[in-house]
Amino acid sequence: MAHDTALISLSGVARHYPGGVEALRGVSLQVARGDLVVVSGPSGAGKTTLLRLMAAIERPTAGSVLVNGQNVAALRPRAIPWLRRNFGLVFQDHKLLSDRSLFHNVALPLRIAGFEPREAARRVRAALDKVGLLHRERAMPAALSGGEQQRACIARAIVHRPAIVLADEPTANLDMAYASDIVSLLGAFHGVGSTLVIATHDVAAFTPLGPRQVYLCAGLVGPQMQS
Amino acid sequence: MKTWLREHRLALHEALGRLASQSVGFALTVLVIGIAAALPLGLRLLTGAVDVLDRGPVATAQLTVFATVDAAPPVVQALGERLGRHPAAAGVRFVSRDQALAALHRDAGLAQLMEDLGSNPLPDAWIVTARGGDAAGLETLRDEVSGWAGVDQVLLDADRARTLRALAGGLRQTARLLGALLGVALVAVCFSTVRLQVLTQREEIEVAKLIGATDAFIRRPYLYFGTLQGLVSGLVAFGVVAGGSESLRHALAPAELGAVAVLDALAPDLASLWLSVGVGGVLGWLGAWLSVSEHLRRTSPGG
Numbered sequence: 001m002a003h004d005t006a007l008i009s010l011s012g013v014a015r016h017y018p019g020g021v022e023a024l025r026g027v028s029l030q031v032a033r034g035d036l037v038v039v040s041g042p043s044g045a046g047k048t049t050l051l052r053l054m055a056a057i058e059r060p061t062a063g064s065v066l067v068n069g070q071n072v073a074a075l076r077p078r079a080i081p082w083l084r085r086n087f088g089l090v091f092q093d094h095k096l097l098s099d100r101s102l103f104h105n106v107a108l109p110l111r112i113a114g115f116e117p118r119e120a121a122r123r124v125r126a127a128l129d130k131v132g133l134l135h136r137e138r139a140m141p142a143a144l145s146g147g148e149q150q151r152a153c154i155a156r157a158i159v160h161r162p163a164i165v166l167a168d169e170p171t172a173n174l175d176m177a178y179a180s181d182i183v184s185l186l187g188a189f190h191g192v193g194s195t196l197v198i199a200t201h202d203v204a205a206f207t208p209l210g211p212r213q214v215y216l217c218a219g220l221v222g223p224q225m226q227s
Numbered sequence: 228m229k230t231w232l233r234e235h236r237l238a239l240h241e242a243l244g245r246l247a248s249q250s251v252g253f254a255l256t257v258l259v260i261g262i263a264a265a266l267p268l269g270l271r272l273l274t275g276a277v278d279v280l281d282r283g284p285v286a287t288a289q290l291t292v293f294a295t296v297d298a299a300p301p302v303v304q305a306l307g308e309r310l311g312r313h314p315a316a317a318g319v320r321f322v323s324r325d326q327a328l329a330a331l332h333r334d335a336g337l338a339q340l341m342e343d344l345g346s347n348p349l350p351d352a353w354i355v356t357a358r359g360g361d362a363a364g365l366e367t368l369r370d371e372v373s374g375w376a377g378v379d380q381v382l383l384d385a386d387r388a389r390t391l392r393a394l395a396g397g398l399r400q401t402a403r404l405l406g407a408l409l410g411v412a413l414v415a416v417c418f419s420t421v422r423l424q425v426l427t428q429r430e431e432i433e434v435a436k437l438i439g440a441t442d443a444f445i446r447r448p449y450l451y452f453g454t455l456q457g458l459v460s461g462l463v464a465f466g467v468v469a470g471g472s473e474s475l476r477h478a479l480a481p482a483e484l485g486a487v488a489v490l491d492a493l494a495p496d497l498a499s500l501w502l503s504v505g506v507g508g509v510l511g512w513l514g515a516w517l518s519v520s521e522h523l524r525r526t527s528p529g530g
Contacts, residue, residue, distance in 0.1 A: 055437070078441070081436070081439045081440060081442075081444075082439070082441075084437065084438060084439040085438075085439035087438075087439075089437060089438060091437075095430075095433075095434045095437070097430060097431050097434060098430070099431075108435065108438065109438050111237070112435060112438060112444060114230040114234055116233070156438070
């Protein structure tokens with residue numbers, strides 16, 4: 001894949017933490033527009049760090065991360081929120097706000113982006129409908145099951161129609177039926193042209209979507225497999 | 228512009244929601260700040276009242292020249308004209324012995340005593356104001372006038388003016404110092420109350436940042452909260468001072484300090500209202516801004 005056509009491009013990226021922990025060691029990876037990339041590997045391989053670097057939540061210790069041609073490490077702090085609006089983030093721990101209803105949780109990215117309330121409400125309900133949670137829009141996160149919370153997190157990630165969805169272990173801690181639902185949802189989102197990067201230790205669950213697979217081990221990229 | 232206004236409206240709405248959810252705590256906080264802030268505001272008014280006294284007839288550097296009790300009217304008239312022409316005198320007000328007696332009857336309740344005396348024991352007098360409030364010039368004038376024929380006694384009233392000026396200066400300094408100290412205290416209180424909110428909302432702040440919220444977006448509701456806290460504290464301070472000054476005016480009214488202006492100066496005016504509310508609002512905003520900015524700075528590893 002040509003470097004200059006990549007939506008996300010990592011080149012020689014390293015990420016070291018205090019105490020000598022090397023989460024990533026010289027990772028290079030290109031993600032093109034419309035790609036579906038599954039990053040797999042054992043716990044501690046650096047999958048989450050890779051996604052955090054792509055979303056500019058962290059900065060690389062060495063190497064460069066380009067998103068839409070912008071060098072994330074060189075961005076001024078003020079520019080980072082605007083870059084992040086290109087992403088839909090699905091967190092392993094959901095990160096739903098416990099004191100807000102499901103509706104308000106999903107509406108948060110639209111509020112941040114300054115959407116007009118009526119249009120925001122329409123989009124929120126459409127997203128909740130897509131993930132099958134429209135009937136629970138008034139529920140508080142604590143009242144949702146693990147699977148519902150994960151679906152709510154996906155609804156929040158896609159509600160503003162981002163160019164890229166980064167999902168960190170979206171099927172972790174879910175039983176097979178729920179996991180299958182989540183995989184189908186992400187597959188449907190990819191089907192309408194979105195770029196997805198999914199970090200998971202459960203590659204088999206995503207195999208039906210025919211993703212490009214990247215294997216990470218101890219901070220290094222193993223052989224890439226294109227299905 | 229429409230989006231900007233909508234964002235501010237939503238932030239204000241959110242701040243009001245937080246305020247409503249902790250109304251008792253909010254009320255107690257603004258009460259504490261308001262009562263504390265009333266002190267410098269009250270001192271400011273008191274300084275204004277002392278200034279009025281200082282400028283007024285009670286305290287203006289002036290001489291009181293008494294004619295001898297038996298001075299004949301032509302002598303009295305000549306003395307008056309001579310005083311009026313003197314270059315050190317800015318103004319001369321004649322108080323005849325009859326006027327003085329009438330004032331004594333009216334103001335001091337000495338009517339019976341005066342009637343028992345039979346004749347008017349009071350002399351004719353002149354109140355001489357110094358040109359440009361020059362007390363030193365008046366002292367020279369006193370020494371000069373004391374030697375004039377027909378003059379019994381000359382009293383210089385500059386010491387009280389000096390005391391009042393010193394008092395006004397001291398009050399002004401105290402008000403400034405207290406105002407500055409309490410301003411810092413208000414910033415600190417707002418910093419702490421907003422910090423508590425930030426800590427309880429840190430999960431929301433973290434998520435909002437992750438999904439693209441700017442620092443301005445995160446800060447906005449807290450800034451509105453801090454500003455509201457400062458504004459309401461300013462209003463409380465104004466209310467405390469207004470209530471206090473009203474009771475003080477009632478207490479002082481019978482004393483007849485000699486000028487209605489003095490009592491008027493004790494009443495907080497519109498400028499005092501704007502000052503207390505405006506300064507309160509700005510300091511509340513500042514406390515909130517410092518608080519949220521400090522949190523954002525500490526929690527922004529990736530920006």
